[in-house]
Amino acid sequence: MTVAGPIRSAVRSRAELPDQFFAQFLDRTRTYSCALWTHPDDTLEQAQVAKIDLALGKCDLQPGMTLLDVGCGWGSTMLRAMDSYGVNAIGLTGNRDQYRYVRDQLVDRLIRGRPYGGVRRQGWEEFDRHPDRIVCIGRLEHLLPQRYPDFFDFAYRILPEDGVLLVQTVVAPGLDRSSAHQTRLAATDAEFAPETIFPVDRLLPPKGVAEYAEDAGFTITGLERLGQHYTTTLQCWASALHEHRDRAIELAGRDTYDAYISYMTGCADHFSSGRLDVMQFTCTKPAPYRSVPRSLPRDIRSSDYRTGMTTHAA
């Protein structure tokens, strides 16, 4: 991806930014992914919880199960799962501040006798336990496309039969899988999405994500589009960040502040136009003794991948 030099060099990377910078624009749950407005008057926090509930509702969770949250961020999804479903949850994050934040939340819950949870500062590549369900929200789009097979193989390997992997990820509907590596988005979007904030050059079309999941052995049992809601999410973030402009600049510097505002407003347009989308993929590991109807995946493989897909209108 070609990124203009001054932006790239001055914008601080995610790892360099303090937690408090993100607190300037995220809601109280610190959920850093596309929300879902089920009522137009909902706050960002309510919309984030609705999105989390939508994702967890697709995981067929039962009390006592173990849920792995790959890329748990500040833990909103795993904590909600523990509270709503009585599951044990394990969160993985690559970020030290997030790890500490979630660990403190878990200690607090332990004191109050809530279900067990753990957080690890560890990549999914090193995870060696066998959860019953996996949720992965806002993480896959940061992978290089050639690593998708490894991720889906990993998930398939550690899940039991009938296990569910729920992925929410940003996709680029206009691309085909083969051209995704040299996406046209990169050149035009470089000025608002430097790779330190969002890796536009790594996006896949929905069909590409579904095919990688199927190649690993999963059946796609559900697809849902949320892209219009990312426009609203990004607008909420941009407006909150603007409101806390002075504090954000103090925490991260002017260039980083400008880049985030530019990314949020620029990307919002692409989600509203449908050039970019957000989708939830429900990936089920079929039991080998059953003949699993593959009609939905075949439809997805056809030219209109939207067949059988639910759209959450904004």
Ligand SMILES: C[S@@+](CC[C@H](N)C(=O)[O-])C[C@H]1O[C@@H](n2cnc3c(N)ncnc32)[C@H](O)[C@@H]1O
């Ligand atoms: C955009 S955030 C999404 C966070 C959260 N799921 C949410 O919706 O708020 C991506 C998360 O993936 C984590 N991450 C990065 N590399 C990872 C890896 N190899 N394995 C697991 N998580 C990783 C990051 O630290 C961060 O917590």
